[in-house]
Amino acid sequence: MSPRVVLATRNAHKVVEVRRILSESGLDIDLVGLDAFPDAPDVAETGLTFEENALLKARTIAAATGLAAIADDSGLTVDVLGGMPGIFSARWAGQHGDDAANLRLVLAQIADIADVDRGAAFVCAAAVARPGADEHVVRGELRGRLTREPRGTNGFGYDPIFVPDAETRTTAEMEPHEKDAISHRGVAFRALAQHLGASLP
Amino acid sequence: MSPRVVLATRNAHKVVEVRRILSESGLDIDLVGLDAFPDAPDVAETGLTFEENALLKARTIAAATGLAAIADDSGLTVDVLGGMPGIFSARWAGQHGDDAANLRLVLAQIADIADVDRGAAFVCAAAVARPGADEHVVRGELRGRLTREPRGTNGFGYDPIFVPDAETRTTAEMEPHEKDAISHRGVAFRALAQHLGASLP
Numbered sequence: 001m002s003p004r005v006v007l008a009t010r011n012a013h014k015v016v017e018v019r020r021i022l023s024e025s026g027l028d029i030d031l032v033g034l035d036a037f038p039d040a041p042d043v044a045e046t047g048l049t050f051e052e053n054a055l056l057k058a059r060t061i062a063a064a065t066g067l068a069a070i071a072d073d074s075g076l077t078v079d080v081l082g083g084m085p086g087i088f089s090a091r092w093a094g095q096h097g098d099d100a101a102n103l104r105l106v107l108a109q110i111a112d113i114a115d116v117d118r119g120a121a122f123v124c125a126a127a128v129a130r131p132g133a134d135e136h137v138v139r140g141e142l143r144g145r146l147t148r149e150p151r152g153t154n155g156f157g158y159d160p161i162f163v164p165d166a167e168t169r170t171t172a173e174m175e176p177h178e179k180d181a182i183s184h185r186g187v188a189f190r191a192l193a194q195h196l197g198a199s200l201p
Numbered sequence: 202m203s204p205r206v207v208l209a210t211r212n213a214h215k216v217v218e219v220r221r222i223l224s225e226s227g228l229d230i231d232l233v234g235l236d237a238f239p240d241a242p243d244v245a246e247t248g249l250t251f252e253e254n255a256l257l258k259a260r261t262i263a264a265a266t267g268l269a270a271i272a273d274d275s276g277l278t279v280d281v282l283g284g285m286p287g288i289f290s291a292r293w294a295g296q297h298g299d300d301a302a303n304l305r306l307v308l309a310q311i312a313d314i315a316d317v318d319r320g321a322a323f324v325c326a327a328a329v330a331r332p333g334a335d336e337h338v339v340r341g342e343l344r345g346r347l348t349r350e351p352r353g354t355n356g357f358g359y360d361p362i363f364v365p366d367a368e369t370r371t372t373a374e375m376e377p378h379e380k381d382a383i384s385h386r387g388v389a390f391r392a393l394a395q396h397l398g399a400s401l402p
Contacts, residue, residue, distance in 0.1 A: 082283030094309035
């Protein structure tokens with residue numbers, strides 16, 4: 001039986017994406033989201049970096065479930081916004097998880113900014129923690145630039161307004177496997193899969 | 202007759218505050234806001250710094266009116282938000298000038314951030330431009346920290362959530378002359394008054 005690993009998120013989109021990336025890495029695990037653990041604590045993301053928050057979530061959920069836990073803290077960093085929304089990406093418009101409001105707000109904030117100054121990056125910190133074992137955290141980044149209007153329906157979060165370098169499509173217009181091949185989350189979780197594969201039973 | 206100087210803003214609060222600061226500097230000018238020039242162009246704030254935007258506004262309005270023009274670009278820089286709202290302070294919640302929405306959004310974005318990490322500063326760049334003459338820009342800053350709830354009714358913008366270092370009151374709870382003595386705008390416009398006084402007829 002494949003070892004069970006918890007992904008410390010209640011975001012169903014994220015579970016699908018991470019499961020796809022890890023499975024294509026050849027990692028044989030049974031990955032479940034927090035929906036399978038209704039009593040798991042909500043983790044306040046009090047860290048000041050993606051890495052701190054990813055470790056905080058993995059560590060807390062590993063302790064609460066007794067299982068190996070992996071966690072992702074990721075976001076959009078906009079150059080002209082001083083690296084924000086950054087760790088606040090999921091709650092940028094004030095309420096957690098309102099993707100449409102979050103991306104509309106970023107576009108409104110930088111409406112006057114010229115195309116040449118609309119550089120941005122997707123960043124992902126991926127962490128693994130196991131009760132009584134070492135923790136690991138790795139980072140993936142994808143550089144690109146912001147559009148002026150949302151385009152595409154794949155993916156989630158800020159995908160509809162982000163065009164990777166050397167691309168003309170937003171990540172929401174790319175096929176999932178194309179996005180995974182270059183994405184911040186793809187890079188981070190493929191690196192994490194090495195740590196995970198080496199240490200599971 | 203006192204020389205007429207235009208303050209390049211349609212924000213009535215800002216006209217009152219700058220007029221008060223300059224008048225206490227002993228500068229004998231007739232300061233008017235853009236309400237006196239209904240045909241003056243709206244200046245898109247396309248700069249990436251407070252200084253660029255202040256110069257842009259002063260320069261454009263001096264050219265449009267033929268008068269000496271002064272301008273202020275100011276905002277709140279929050280440490281944990283990478284220096285934002287910064288130059289986007291007036292439109293942080295998406296619509297220009299909605300002070301209440303802007304400060305509510307900042308509080309919501311950093312709701313999980315501990316008191317010790319809630320450092321911030323008010324920053325003001327003040328610029329002067331005259332048709333066919335040199336331009337000047339100066340900067341004032343006031344360091345402090347953010348509250349968790351708005352307090353006080355004086356001032357405008359983010360005053361209700363900002364407590365200066367060595368103070369317990371927000372700048373919205375301070376008397377106008379107390380605030381002017383230490384504020385970013387007070388520091389910047391007192392410095393600008395030197396340039397202005399030396400060069401007006």
